[in-house]
């Protein structure tokens with residue numbers, strides 16, 4: 001476990017880092033598009049305080065939710081219990097963690113970028129499984145955090161990273177949601193081979 005990373009994120013989460021409402025991108029995919037994503041096994045990458053894992057569990061998915069921060073997972077666990085949701089929270093350093101092969105019907109990755117994990121995410125999906133991926137674009141630096149280029153996607157980079165998937169939705173640029181602006185790339189795709 002990268003203890004410095006864990007300490008850093010534990011401190012952030014202890015200070016109340018993150019949003020409570022699930023990502024608007026999930027609304028877009030589940031309700032505004034014409035896609036059907038039947039409930040199955042799901043993995044929430046870097047779940048944080050669990051907002052997106054709750055969304056999936058409430059819709060009948062069996063969710064594994066991973067994060068490096070024990071503080072975030074404990075908070076998420078309390079909320080899940082209060083909501084009556086069963087979620088399998090797993091503490092893991094996703095810079096190094098292995099993922100089980102051909103296991104998930106859906107993987108979501110929101111506001112987290114670990115490029116070395118992407119081949120593992122692809123292997124962890126079942127054939128026909130879906131990926132919902134969103135993270136910050138390089139342009140975000142002008143607005144605020146994150147600013148470290150290691151955590152920012154280049155233009156078209158996310159699209160290129162999933163070229164072997166069937167791309168069902170892709171958009172990158174400035175999103176203004178709930179009065180807040182951010183530069184993001186958003187992709188919804190399906191494993192087809």
Ligand SMILES: C[S@@+](CC[C@H](N)C(=O)[O-])C[C@H]1O[C@@H](n2cnc3c(N)ncnc32)[C@H](O)[C@@H]1O
Pocket residue numbers: 002005009010018019045046047048049050051052066067068069072092093094095109110111112
């Ligand atoms: C910006 S938050 C996003 C949380 C969540 N996906 C969401 O959208 O609300 C980034 C998350 O990545 C986690 N994280 C950072 N480095 C990590 C690592 N190496 N392994 C696993 N999780 C990590 C942090 O603890 C934090 O919860």
